[in-house]
Amino acid sequence: MRNSGPLPLDNLFNNNTFLTIQERSKALYTLNNLVHKLLPDNLCQECRVANYRQGILIINVSSASWLTRLRYEQEKLRSLLRQNGLRGLTSIQFKVSLELNPTNNCILHSKDYDLAKREITLQSADLLLALAQNCSPKLKSNLIKLAKHATKIDNR
Incomplete structure (x- = not known):
């Protein structure tokens, strides 16, 4: 060696x-x-x-x-x-x-990019919930979970 x-x-x-x-x-x-x-x-x-x-x-x-x-x-x-x-x-x-x-x-390779800082706005959450109404049950549950992240940010 x-x-x-x-x-x-x-x-x-x-x-x-x-x-x-x-x-x-x-x-x-x-x-x-x-x-x-x-x-x-x-x-x-x-x-x-x-x-x-x-x-x-x-x-x-x-x-x-x-x-x-x-x-x-x-x-x-x-x-x-x-x-x-x-x-x-x-x-x-x-x-x-x-x-x-x-x-x-790009943003994903940037040193300033922090995954924890990603936020979903209330407007985006509303759009996700509206979209979930016309989806399959599995996709619907995932979209609702994703939309709930916006409410967690606003309740801090």
Whole structure:
């Protein structure tokens, strides 16, 4: 098993570790540029090369919908990468990475969002009760339970 414990900072600069990291990052940067040249323009903005190891290229994608779109380009991309010098490439894996998504700051991912602060207004409760009158018994009971949350908030 690999030793992954902390090492003194001197080890980073005394041996070739720092140089190896630098060369690896340059290689991934070059590979990322190559992938972006081979993909259609709209896909380039939604992905980046994360790693290349043992013939497997890992590409991070901003969302599941872009991942699906990239899967259609997977075989073509693999073929083009092999033609452009990446002869050892055996497969491409895609992984969704939310940090690539610029709309990641939605309310559910916001640090200020608190589930306990969600409130149902009295008007919404009235609409839910009216809707419950014409529903199946199971849905009716669930809508009534949901509408009761508004009254709990107002009775505080």
